[in-house]
Each structure stands twice: as C-alpha cells, then as structure tokens.
Amino acid sequence: MRQATLHQLKVFEAVARHRSFTKAAEEMMITQPTVSTQVKQLTQNLGLPLFEQIGKQLYLTEAGEGLLATCQNIFEQLDNLEMQIAALKGTKQGRLRLGVVSTAKYFVPRLLGYFCQQYPGIDIALQVTNHATLIQRMQDNQDDLYILSQPPEDIALSSQPFLDNPLVVVARRDHPLVGEKNIPIKSLAGEPFIMREQGSGTRLAIQNLFDRYKVAVKVRLELGSNEAIKQGIAGGLGLSVLSKHTLIAEQLMGELAILDVQHFPIHLRWYVTHLEGKQLSIIAETFLQFLLENSSNIPTLETIALQNKYLITNSHEDLVKLS
Ligand code: PGA
Numbered sequence: 571m572r573q574a575t576l577h578q579l580k581v582f583e584a585v586a587r588h589r590s591f592t593k594a595a596e597e598m599m600i601t602q603p604t605v606s607t608q609v610k611q612l613t614q615n616l617g618l619p620l621f622e623q624i625g626k627q628l629y630l631t632e633a634g635e636g637l638l639a640t641c642q643n644i645f646e647q648l649d650n651l652e653m654q655i656a657a658l659k660g661t662k663q664g665r666l667r668l669g670v671v672s673t674a675k676y677f678v679p680r681l682l683g684y685f686c687q688q689y690p691g692i693d694i695a696l697q698v699t700n701h702a703t704l705i706q707r708m709q710d711n712q713d714d715l716y717i718l719s720q721p722p723e724d725i726a727l728s729s730q731p732f733l734d735n736p737l738v739v740v741a742r743r744d745h746p747l748v749g750e751k752n753i754p755i756k757s758l759a760g761e762p763f764i765m766r767e768q769g770s771g772t773r774l775a776i777q778n779l780f781d782r783y784k785v786a787v788k789v790r791l792e793l794g795s796n797e798a799i800k801q802g803i804a805g806g807l808g809l810s811v812l813s814k815h816t817l818i819a820e821q822l823m824g825e826l827a828i829l830d831v832q833h834f835p836i837h838l839r840w841y842v843t844h845l846e847g848k849q850l851s852i853i854a855e856t857f858l859q860f861l862l863e864n865s866s867n868i869p870t871l872e873t874i875a876l877q878n879k880y881l882i883t884n885s886h887e888d889l890v891k892l893s
Contacts, residue, residue, distance in 0.1 A: 571615055571616060573615050574611075574612055574615050577608065578608045578609075578611060578612045579612075579637075579641045579644065580598070580641075580645075581594060581598060581600075581604075581605055581608040581609060581612075582608070582609055582612055582620065582637065582638075582641065583638065583641040583642070583645070584597050584598055584605075585605060585609060585621070585628075586620075586621075586630055586634060586637075586638045586641075587638075589627070589628045589629075589630075590628060591605050591606060591609075591628075609621070612637075616633060616637070618631065618633040619631050619633070619634075620633055620634035620637060621634055642711065649664060649665060649851065650849070650851045650852075652664055653851050653852045653853050654852060656691070657852050661691055662689045662691055662692060662852065662853060662856060663691035663692065663853075664691075664692060664693070664851060664852070664853045665692070665693045665694070665695060665853065666692055666693070666694050666695070666714060666715075666851075666853045666854060666857050667695045667697075667712070667713040667714045667715075667854075668682075668694060668695070668696050668697070668713055668714065668715055668716075668717070668857070669696075669697045669699065669704050669707045669708075669712065669713035669715075669716045669717075670696065670697070670698055670704070670716070670717040670718070671698075671699070671700060671701050671704055671717065671718045671719070671771050672698055672699065672700050672770070672795070672796065673719070673735070673771070673772060673796060673813045673815060673816060674698075674717045674718070674815075674840065675698045676796075676813075676815040676816055677815055677868050677869070678696070678717060679696070680868075680869075681861065681864065681868065682694055682696065684864065685857060685860050688860070689853075689856065692853055692856075692857075695713075697712075697713060700766075700767065700769045700770045700771070700794070701718060701720065701769060701770055701771030701772075701774060702768075702769030702770075703769065704716060704718055705722050705725070708722075708725055708727070708845065709725065711845060711848070714844065714848075714850060714851060714853075714854035714857075715842055715843070715844050715850075715854055715857065715858060716842070716843050716844065717840060717841070717842055717843075718771060718840075718841060718843070719735045719771055719775075719813075719838040719839060719840050719841065720771050720774060720775065720838065721841050721843050725845070726845065726846040726847070727843045727844065727845060727846055728843065728844055728845075728846045729841040729842070729843035730841060730842055730843070730858075730862065731839040731840065731841050732839075732840055732841070732842055732861060732862055732865035733839065733840040733865050733868055734837065734838075734839055734840075735813055735814075735815065735838040735839055735840050736813070736814045736835035736836065736837060736838070737772060737775055737776065737811050737812065737813050737814070737834070737835055737836040737838060738811065738812065738813075738814055738817075738828045738829075738834055738835045739758070739809060739810075739811050739828065739829040739831045739834050740800070740803055740809065740810055740811070740812050740817070740826055740827070740828060740829070741803065741809050741826070741827055741828075741829050742803055742804060742806055742825060742826065742827070743824070743825055743826060743827045745809070745827070745829075747829050748827045748829065750829075750830065751830055752830060752832060753829055753830060753831045753832065754831075754832055755779075755783050755785055755831055755832045755833050755834075756783070756785060757831075758780075758785055758787055758809065758831065759785050759786055759787060760787075760788060761787060761788065761808065761809050762788050762790040762807065762808030762809070763787035763788055763789050763790060763808050763809055763810065764789075764790065764791045764792075764793060764799050764802045764803060764807055764808045764809070764810040765787075765789045765791070765792050765793075765810070766792070766793065766794065766796075766799065767792055767793065767794040768792075770794075772796075772811065772812065772813060775836050775838055776811045776836070779833060779836055783833065787809075788808075790807060790808050791807055791808065796812055796813070796816040797816075799812060800812070800816065800817075800821065800826065803825075803826060804825040804826060809829070811834070811836070813838075814835070814870070815870075842858060842861055842862070844858075
C-alpha cells in the first residue's frame with residue numbers, strides 16, 4: 571500500500587462513492603481509461619480486488635470497503651490539517667460539511683449566510699435530507715455536524731439543543747374546525763390527512779403522538795415535501811401537522827390556519843449534533859459556537875409576523891395587523 575499515491579486513492583474514493591467509473595471520471599475531469607488504470611494499479615498493490623461487477627452494478631468487496639473507510643479518514647485528516655494551517659496563518663479557511671433535515675432548511679441557509687459574511691474563507695457543503703437519510707449519513711460519518719430534532723438514541727452522539735421546534739395542526743382556512751378552541755385530538759380521527767413520507771422525522775413525531783392517544787387518521791396523501799403539503803392543504807386535500815418553521819405569516823393571513831388541538835403543539839427541539847469522539851475541525855467548532863450563540867436570533871413565525879407588523883393571536887387562528 572505504501573506505493574499507492576494520493577491521486578490513486580482519490581480516484582478510488584470517487585469510484586466507490588459513485589459506484590461508477592464513468593461518474594468518477596466526470597467528477598475528476600479525467601478519462602475513464604485513466605480511472606481504470608489507477609484502480610488497477612491500486613488493486614495490484616493491495617493484492618485483492620476492490621470492486622466486483624454483478625450485471626451492471628458495481629459493488630465494493632470487503633477490501634474495498636476497508637480502503638474506502640481509510641481513504642475517507644485520510645482525506646478528512648488532510649482537510650483538518652489545511653484548516654489548522656490556515657488558522658496558524660490567522661485566517662479561518664476550509665470546508666464545513668453540514669447535514670440537516672428537510673424542515674431545518676427554513677432557517678439554516680439564512681444562518682449560514684450570516685456565518686459566511688463573518689468568515690468569507692469558509693466553503694459550505696450543505697446536505698438537506700429527511701430524518702432517516704440523515705441518520706444513514708451519520709452512520710457513514712459523512713458530515714461534520716448535523717441538525718435535526720430527534721437525535722437517534724442508538725448512535726453515540728454529542729448533541730446540544732438550541733431552539734424550539736413546535737409541530738402544529740394546519741388546515742385550510744375554511745375548514746369547519748378553524749376557530750374552535752381546545753379541539754379534542756380524537757376529532758382528527760377520520761379527517762383526511764396529508765402525511766410526510768416514511769423516514770421523515772415529522773412523521774415519526776406525529777405517529778408517536780397519534781399512537782399514544784390511539785388516533786387513527788385517514789392518510790389520503792403522502793408527500794415528501796413540506797411545501798407540497800402546504801399546497802395540498804390549500805388545495806383542500808386534508809389536514810396535516812407541520813413544524814411552525816415551515817409556515818410564513820402571509821400563509822396564515824391567507825389560505826392556511828393553525829388548529830387549536832389538544833396535545834398540540836408537539837414540543838420538539840432542534841439539536842446540533844456530531845458523532846461522539848469525532849475530532850471536530852476548527853471550522854466545524856467555529857460554526858457550532860456561532861450557532862449556539864446566535865440561536866436566539868433565528869426568526870420564528872411570531873417574530874417574522876411582528877417584523878411585518880402583524881401580531882399572531884394566541885390561538886394562531888388570526889393575524890392582527892398592527893398600525
Ligand atoms: P423531517 O425531520 O424533515 O425528516 O420531517 C424533521 C425533524 O427532525 O423534526
């Protein structure tokens with residue numbers, strides 16, 4: 571292995587990540603025969619095959635899996651070294667790899683905007699996925715930090731809460747339950763319901779609550795996007811439960827309303843988390859501190875409404891225009 575070059579390892583890592591020689595060649599802007607030659611030389615050095623081709627599908631062998639994990643480790647260490655050297659030169663430079671659940675995209679990009687203004691030398695790789703895919707990314711150690719609201723208990727993580735994430739029942743404004751107070755949760759049984767896809771953290775939280783109170787809703791539609799769900803509600807397809815972060819004041823003035831249902835909001839919290847024992851890069855550490863220090867400035871539905879000179883009444887059914 572000592573004869574392997576860093577370039578060969580980079581080529582191998584790209585092939586392994588894409589499970590494709592063609593895509594690796596495209597990404598690295600080299601020809602496919604060059605990719606094949608590099609992988610072949612690496613295989614000869616190792617004395618064991620790294621890939622096996624079954625039909626059209628490329629699989630990693632056990633040796634390949636081992637080499638991939640080692641490569642990821644080496645590249646991460648090299649990135650960290652670059653950041654350390656930049657820090658020694660008095661600048662913060664490098665890459666922040668951040669994985670967030672889809673619902674967090676309503677506030678994370680804006681926060682990153684402020685962060686990048688302060689640290690212009692930092693590049694961000696932001697992955698937005700649902701809860702289940704984010705957990706997979708954690709297991710594969712793909713990012714520095716993760717933002718989600720229900721950190722898994724079976725992965726050793728270091729997690730810090732930084733913001734509330736209330737989930738509320740949303741209906742179209744002309745729904746008969748709009749304006750009613752303290753609606754029993756059982757009233758939702760039988761209502762046509764729009765649910766997030768399997769693997770969504772929002773869905774997990776709703777399902778837990780409904781299971782606890784033995785409420786069975788009629789799921790009319792499953793959608794993989796909070797925005798699509800809001801359109802579905804406005805289109806009269808049913809009720810749904812969404813994080814308040816997904817709602818903007820204008821929608822509550824117009825087509826949508828929050829229902830005052832017992833046991834809602836579901837009180838979740840946003841956590842920033844990383845694998846326990848992972849040596850955070852200087853950049854990741856800087857962002858973590860920035861997030862914790864600035865979390866109280868993240869706009870909520872209420873503060874955005876106020877900025878636009880609206881007051882949301884306690885029951886959230888109405889917005890009152892302030893003069
Ligand atoms: P989701 O996760 O975007 O997958 O629904 C949200 C959450 O973790 O609360």
